[in-house]
Amino acid sequence: MPVLEVEGLSKTYYSDGRGTTAIRRLDFAVEEHEFVSIVGPSGCGKTTLLKCVSGLLTPSGGRTMIRGAEVTSPPPEMAVVFQDYSRSLFPWLTVRKNVALPLRRRSISGKDRVVRESLEAVGLGKVPDHYPWQLSGGMQQRVAIARALAYQPKVLLMDEPFASVDAQTRAELEDLVLSVRSEFGVTIVFVTHDIDEAVYMSDRVLVLSPPPCEIQETLVIDLPLPRDQITTKAEPAFASYRARVYRAIQEGPALQAQRRAIDGSTTGDGAPGQPELSPTSR
Numbered sequence: 001m002p003v004l005e006v007e008g009l010s011k012t013y014y015s016d017g018r019g020t021t022a023i024r025r026l027d028f029a030v031e032e033h034e035f036v037s038i039v040g041p042s043g044c045g046k047t048t049l050l051k052c053v054s055g056l057l058t059p060s061g062g063r064t065m066i067r068g069a070e071v072t073s074p075p076p077e078m079a080v081v082f083q084d085y086s087r088s089l090f091p092w093l094t095v096r097k098n099v100a101l102p103l104r105r106r107s108i109s110g111k112d113r114v115v116r117e118s119l120e121a122v123g124l125g126k127v128p129d130h131y132p133w134q135l136s137g138g139m140q141q142r143v144a145i146a147r148a149l150a151y152q153p154k155v156l157l158m159d160e161p162f163a164s165v166d167a168q169t170r171a172e173l174e175d176l177v178l179s180v181r182s183e184f185g186v187t188i189v190f191v192t193h194d195i196d197e198a199v200y201m202s203d204r205v206l207v208l209s210p211p212p213c214e215i216q217e218t219l220v221i222d223l224p225l226p227r228d229q230i231t232t233k234a235e236p237a238f239a240s241y242r243a244r245v246y247r248a249i250q251e252g253p254a255l256q257a258q259r260r261a262i263d264g265s266t267t268g269d270g271a272p273g274q275p276e277l278s279p280t281s282r
């Protein structure tokens with residue numbers, strides 16, 4: 001049975017009597033230990049999707065399930081890392097206390113040890129008593145990742161987690177997440193704007209259409225594990241996957257217009273987003 005299932009998911013936001021359909025109809029499943037990346041144009045509904053999957057938002061239609069049970073509130077076995085670390089860490093708490101915070105309600109034995117090991121896993125073993133504002137952006141994002149690790153999730157959702165860090169830090173964090181994944185066997189759903197990153201990290205890449213989003217294309221990434229920033233990216237197959245994802249994104253608006261013409265759909269009044277993706281953002 002898949003760990004995560006999304007069935008006929010739709011989400012419309014209502015405000016001032018007007019509806020914006022962010023997600024039109026999504027169906028996919030994620031298997032245990034799988035790494036699935038989600039790419040798509042800005043505003044197509046990626047964050048909305050993660051919020052529905054994590055029980056932070058109620059879908060307008062369809063459902064999401066964890067191990068066959070419908071998600072109606074944040075599932076205990078799931079952690080989420082958001083893009084904006086500056087808003088996700090508490091500035092008045094030390095690094096150690098930020099990481100320990102979500103464990104208050106968890107019955108995990110040896111919480112102090114878990115916090116210490118999580119910080120060591122992300123290379124921050126030496127700064128547990130610093131405050132977030134004493135750390136660089138990349139270090140703060142590591143704290144957010146350590147906090148998710150300490151929680152010992154079975155499923156980790158990450159929403160553009162490395163968008164605000166420099167290229168070198170980004171590559172290090174990519175490899176950190178890959179090593180965490182293989183060490184702890186976590187199932188990961190990862191939203192990114194970076195096509196290279198999606199191909200490098202994933203077992204599967206889902207390309208979403210412009211809003212309201214549907215799955216436009218699914219690519220299975222059959223590159224050898226473990227991945228390596230230099231050798232993996234030098235593989236001819238890597239360039240070919242990258243080109244396929246890029247092409248799928250470029251073709252998105254035209255394909256969606258065709259689909260709408262065929263089914264005469266008027267679903268959704270969200271303005272079509274402009275793809276903001278590039279083959280690489282580095």
Ligand SMILES: Nc1ncnc2c1ncn2[C@@H]1O[C@H](COP(=O)(O)OP(=O)(O)OP(=O)(O)O)[C@@H](O)[C@H]1O
Pocket residue numbers: 013014015020021022041042043044045046047048049211270
């Ligand atoms: N709280 C809200 N109320 C109304 N509309 C919203 C709300 N949140 C998101 N939307 C709309 O839903 C659509 C999808 O937004 P979402 O944030 O999920 O996109 P995204 O794919 O994550 O974009 P980005 O790549 O820029 O992060 C957009 O049209 C957005 O304006």
Ligand SMILES: [Mg+2]
Pocket residue numbers: 046047048159
């Ligand atoms: Mg988003």
